[in-house]
Amino acid sequence: MNMEEQFPIWQYVTEEGELVQPEIDIDEAVSRAFYQYMSRARMMDQKCVNLQRQGRIGTYVPYEGQEAAQVGSALAIEDGDWMFPTYRDHAATMTHGQSLHNLLLYWRGRLEGSVPPEGKNIFPPAVPIASQLLHATGVAWAEKKKNSDRVSIVYFGDGATSEGDFHEGLNFASVFKTPTIFLNQNNGYAISVPVEKQMNSKTIAQKGLGYDIPSLRVDGNDILAVYYETRKAVERARRGDGPTLIEAVTWRYGAHTTADDPSKYRDQRESEERRSSTDPLMRLERFMRKQGWWSDAWKEDMEAGITEEINQALKDVDRHPRSEVDQLFDNVFAKPTWTIEKQRQHHTNINEGAKS
């Protein structure tokens, strides 16, 4: 069986901006919102890369090229729904409501950076690969037990599909029919390892077959495809019809992290070419132009607003008080054990130079 035929890559808008799924309810306002969220994400990303170069934030994980996959899927869930990002999914979290302020704190190695705003359900970004799939399953299972119609969406990469937790997460979700959207971003690489070495299978979507989980591939650079297909999955989940696995086929233009040098393992010309042909923002712009919904003035205005927002966030963060060591002692247990209190006391004594 040819899996690439069985799992075609759904496109709603061609690279040239042609709408090929005309029955959707898209309009100018929605398109602009899509574009704006993606611009905001990209501008923030670029800012962060620069900040890292200037040494103003720590090692940073860029997502340029993956904005449609993240923003489109994030817009398909609602406020009370749960999001489980990785270290690379800030386009998704900021779209779902994480503040730029906290994102910047995150990259400064601050615990506050992982805390979502009140009322927003966003887990701290998962670092151990694939571990978050089980949390998304567990949290969604809890929603089901509470008879709510809340869903969870969890982000993970192509490399993550090799970990045991990927498998266990999908199996639990399938067995307990949890309202979970497994949003895979197949960006072609796990650091230096191309997806062809990560797995022998031609698609990630086919991995859903083992669990009887509905699975599909979408063009991850086509925000309309991502948004509408994710929305269908979300609706299925809300209706009680269980999980979906979505493979969003995309590409990261840049380095794995700012500490990575992609030229060691791939020809960056391919990224440059993709940037000029399949870029998600460009795709949407072409579509909007064809629809007559584009305006350069609007874009300029919008970007000015975002620049303003980012600069303001940065200013605030620069003024943010320093980390307090008590954040450690106070957040291991609800009530610190004597061991921790002893260590706190000792630490304080020494730092105050007060010999006990």
Add this chain to the structure above:
Amino acid sequence: MNMEEQFPIWQYVTEEGELVQPEIDIDEAVSRAFYQYMSRARMMDQKCVNLQRQGRIGTYVPYEGQEAAQVGSALAIEDGDWMFPTYRDHAATMTHGQSLHNLLLYWRGRLEGSVPPEGKNIFPPAVPIASQLLHATGVAWAEKKKNSDRVSIVYFGDGATSEGDFHEGLNFASVFKTPTIFLNQNNGYAISVPVEKQMNSKTIAQKGLGYDIPSLRVDGNDILAVYYETRKAVERARRGDGPTLIEAVTWRYGAHTTADDPSKYRDQRESEERRSSTDPLMRLERFMRKQGWWSDAWKEDMEAGITEEINQALKDVDRHPRSEVDQLFDNVFAKPTWTIEKQRQHHTNINEGAKS
């Protein structure tokens, strides 16, 4: 897609003993060998259950009903090939060459029980579920690196497919194209948990789809089906065409272990019914009768020989010297560390009552 249609259960001989895959090279001698190996396995199993009842061995894990799956697949590999059993796969290991003597030692909690005879490659039975799939992959990978044509076969149950190591094992085998046969015995239960609660999928074979590993289902109570289908997989592996996943659909008649009470979770009448209709030994007998290859006298002779063999093994094991604690101290590292030597010394001092 209907997975049960895509993965039909291959049968070579119907329950009535009709051969439905006539192109195979079966003859009287081979049939008798099949039957004899299965009888030997069953008689040993029954003996062990009895020995456990008498308190002469410890907790025992029976496999009655699964003889065709284990013996048929074990006969499909050769002497130098590698076998990775679980705690339930002694029908397979004794067929591949493990001695009854060591098997009995195993159930007496003896380390010697896990050691295969010289020249036989059998791993100690895996206890942590699914962990052995990775060893089978690694060992087969080593064979491939050595340019040998040796293969590995690994046994695991339906429950084992839920563990992360199942997934990682299949993925590594698929990526590195290792000569590994993944022989799943779907006996319907993981202790008390029926396969319908273990997974949402209707077959285990379909789990191979995610890795592009050739997968199939066989009637696990039909030793011809198991043998010939495993042999095909073995040949593919030897040729360098990589791993195969075989789901042998079977049933355990008895308890999960002698410490288990199956009536707590299932109606044992179903097992009784299956015993009288789909039993692997009965199936082969019916087939042999239809072929005119059956002889009651032969059966009696053969069984007498097996009884003799088992009794001799038991006698030998009863005379086997007691375990020596030095087996522990001497087999942690090639050369014991001072910590271990100190503990050995202390242990000896105390046991000799010699106050140092």
Add this chain to the structure above:
Amino acid sequence: MTTVAADVKKLTMIQAITDAMRTMLDEDDSVLVLGQDVGINGGVFRATEGLLNEFGEDRVIDTPLAESGIVGTSVGLAVNGFKPIAEMQFFGFIYPAFNQLMTHATRMRQRSLGRYTVPMVIRAPYGAGVKAPEIHSDSVEALFTHIPGLKVVTPSNGYDAKGLLIASIEDPDPVLFIEPMRCYRTGRTEVPAEKYTIELGKAKTVREGDDVTVLTWGAMVNDTMKAVEQWEKEHQATCDVIDLRTLYPLDRDTIKTSVEKTGRVVIVHEAPETGGVSGDILSVINDEALFYLKAPVQKVTGFDTPVPVYSLENEYLPSARKITWAIEEALHY
């Protein structure tokens, strides 16, 4: 025999554990029990016997055979309003869940600055001496006392088991509750029918004496008590025998007070010597009462070898002879 009040029953430890879970399932709708075979089978040791019937399969849940899956989804359940009691079928099968426990269950509070918390209990039968198969007899509590954010509790009898388990379930943070298999059915204690708790972090002095402090936990408590009783009959000296009950955080005060009194210490545990919880006890003694010591601390422990298959487990396990030997070493140093 003592008279037993109507609301007190003589229970085995396993019955007391079931009773604790029943009590909490009954009282608090957010409590869940999940794991392998915990449903209709009632658990391989019958710890959850009857609970499925009483509370239904939304509360008492058979999961797929995957420990990382059990702990990982429990993290999600716990963050989102439930109090999962997850059973590991044996302690030696917790290893596949190590990552979820180490990097998520125990770090969530810090990582989210208290926004998300994980009020979850992991139960696991542990220890050697019941002729179980390989890997089923591990006693690896020390791997977990080193994990920040995790309390580690182990009862040695029914009364303590119920009180400690209820306290663990009510604890707002993850608790690893390990149950010495050898104590499941050996002996009964009086267990009140009503709900009660025993504070985590408090040891129990199970025998009072003056000359030697014997620190132990789990299945070793009974063995130690027997050895000490016998030994005291034949000698002029007496022992403080302390059942630590909680291994993280240790009961510093009880250890300190006893060591100050006796100046002689024996630690009995079945885990391998190196890296065992004895190291943490030595650390408490070093910090709190070092110069009260009149003899080096004596350790009676498992060997630095894997817990063996059962023909050798009695050689591996601390024996009465080794325990009394150590007491004498401490006394006559």
Add this chain to the structure above:
Amino acid sequence: MTTVAADVKKLTMIQAITDAMRTMLDEDDSVLVLGQDVGINGGVFRATEGLLNEFGEDRVIDTPLAESGIVGTSVGLAVNGFKPIAEMQFFGFIYPAFNQLMTHATRMRQRSLGRYTVPMVIRAPYGAGVKAPEIHSDSVEALFTHIPGLKVVTPSNGYDAKGLLIASIEDPDPVLFIEPMRCYRTGRTEVPAEKYTIELGKAKTVREGDDVTVLTWGAMVNDTMKAVEQWEKEHQATCDVIDLRTLYPLDRDTIKTSVEKTGRVVIVHEAPETGGVSGDILSVINDEALFYLKAPVQKVTGFDTPVPVYSLENEYLPSARKITWAIEEALHY
């Protein structure tokens, strides 16, 4: 500057590690290097830089992203004639492999009575202080010293790294080789081009003194040396500073001899205090030299909290101030 012979190079620790692997790949066809990104990328720290080119992709292998898979297949490779050197990208990502390490790699010799053995090395960068993301900075050596059947080795400089890594690769049993990230590129040592080994289980006295014994390892060796050098300039006393290098088995004799000499001990490690390797050191001192102690052993360690994100890692890590404070506590008790 000292003159450097032709066959000795000044190398960073990471270069020495590469050199050790190259030496062994070259000498012994059964040696393999495998892990995530160890191939064309040369490892995220460049430890395997150039090795793919030199030895080809049969010997230097990029694996799928799965630690249990890496360790589990390595067990198979090792049993069947190879000597795998498996890289965990960071020590904090070894947890998914815990089961394979605990129940298979380290038990195979015992389980098969020596028929199957696992001559395998697991390398992992570890420790805080390089502003790495969450989980990347764990220092959990003590979880592994408690695993029977596993040696645990950690170098603090290039010379030791090469000699210890070659010894580990040649060891017939599994060795966990953890590499303090902070030492990868800070400073160079003279490293002979030829093959040499440093015996596992032997500590190195990196500074000799009379008054206080300071025991440490990994990245803490440099910090301790700096703190001690500075402190000695301002004080009349001197310290024995010992780099333990192997954490299991500990070098009992070196510890004993030094403690007998000084009677005052400071242990410096970055792992959380409770359950740390300090417990094993206390155990050695208790068994071998207890009554030489003139002061309680001072511990300078990480807190009993998860290793934090980097804004707080300097608070978490032992500081020079804490180290000298402890030296003074030991001295003036």
